[in-house]
Amino acid sequence: MSTRSTVDFDVVVVGGGPSGAVAATDLARAGRHVLLLDRAGRIKPCGGAIPPRLIRDFEIPDHLLVAKATSARMIAPSAKQVDMPVGDGFVGMVDREIFDEWLRARAALTGAERRTGNFERLDRDADGCAVIVYTECRGGAEHRVRTSSVIGADGARSAVARQELRGADRVPCVFAYHEIVKSPPASSDFDPSRCDVIYQGKFSPDFYAWVFPHGETSSIGVGSAHKGYELRDAITRLRADNGMAGCETIRREGAPIPLKPLKRWDNGRDVVVAGDAAGVVAPASGEGIYYAMAAGRFAADAIAVFLDTGKPAALKQARKRFMRAHGKVFLVLGMMQHFWYRNDKRRERFVKICEDKDVQELTWQAYMNKELVRKKPMAHFRIFMKDVGHLLGSTA
Incomplete structure (x- = not known):
């Protein structure tokens, strides 16, 4: 039941990370009139590992893989090392700056309209229609877009979720920080086909640190839920321990990473959230790319049914289907x-x-x-x- 004649878009997707980009692509492919709204300059701190299922399910071309990891090394507090070879196959490694932009570009090629801007709020017109208010820059002129539905894929601390969903501001998070550096030459300490996961309290009191290869560059990161913990200092010490202190730093990024799915993903009316906004980063591992994209697909499917039927109850299916598929793993x-x-x-x-x-x-x-x-x-x-x-x- 589309109301395109009275709205600007069937759906506005707020946030152009993997979750939002997948949702926009799926809905545009289905013939929906889609706006993908994303703010400029956002790169999430992320090790960049993607499993074969993601590559297969979401049709990721090989050229986006900056490296192929064939083993992981677990490092204990005592410095004991345990190597875990993948066996047949590999884990793909991506650079989020390149990967996310490719996903957004694919959404546009599929038919979604892309705009760069900062989501400010969701208003309602006199007829109850959702209106997305955004600015091209902070403090700039406001733009208003009428839409039949909204997907909030604007990350942890989602502004869409905080406005529309009760309890969305109380999701527990791990704070992650990483530095992208030029990779050192291969050695016994650094293997360009191995992901190192470091379980040492001196770097993270309650999570882990990592060194993940990205081909010519590497991601050196750490996470912790302890407020005030000096993540940058931990990375400085980790780089010194790993012989990577002298590696050129390309960029630095930090962000909160939610580790618990929201109890509700929709507002019972016309909004559903996905990805980090829905809290779908796996506990223990911190893995989020696959789960974000899966959630984006489920959200798109739910919105499609809502647009066809006009029944807000259809929106609940996004969370139900995700938890049916992945809830036990998260538990x-x-x-x-x-x-x-x-x-x-x-x-x-x-x-x-x-x-x-x-x-x-x-x-x-x-x-x-x-x-x-x-x-x-x-x-x-x-x-x-x-x-x-x-x-x-x-x-x-």
């Missing part, structure tokens, strides 16, 4: 983060568990395919028994 990862990241003693045991070949195989299968692995029940049983042993020995 398991949330429990992992709560227990294993609490202190260095537990982190040490966590890295020790990662030595187990069953753990490695099932972890990679779940990551690459984005679903919990139900095969090999004996492998799960062995992992369970080993995990119980570690839990009983970890009282701190």
